[in-house]
Amino acid sequence: MSFDESKFELQKEIKTCDECGSKFYASASKMQSLCPECASILYGYENCDHVFENGRCVKCFWDGSRSEYVREMAHETDKSAEPITLDAKEQIGKNMS
Numbered sequence: 001m002s003f004d005e006s007k008f009e010l011q012k013e014i015k016t017c018d019e020c021g022s023k024f025y026a027s028a029s030k031m032q033s034l035c036p037e038c039a040s041i042l043y044g045y046e047n048c049d050h051v052f053e054n055g056r057c058v059k060c061f062w063d064g065s066r067s068e069y070v071r072e073m074a075h076e077t078d079k080s081a082e083p084i085t086l087d088a089k090e091q092i093g094k095n096m097s
């Protein structure tokens, strides 16, 4: 694993997301006041490819928080991206019984 820690320290300015209230690395987001997740969902910016460790993304420091508004927006996106297939419905039915 090559990890330039000194470079990383320089980039580690932490900001608070206006939308979800999570902390995030300023350098990881395209927007000053929004974490990559919210910026992506609300404004279509490139999202962070989150890698969660100990409850936070190691890349952008987002903690997985979502405002109700963003959750709804994300839900819409998820639905269109991954419609529940018949197979999945069957699985759910089996798990419930």
Ligand SMILES: [Zn+2]
Binding pocket: 017, 018, 019, 020, 021, 022, 034, 035, 036, 037, 038, 039
């Ligand atoms: Zn956010």
Ligand SMILES: [Zn+2]
Binding pocket: 036, 048, 049, 050, 051, 057, 058, 059, 060, 061, 062
């Ligand atoms: Zn991330």
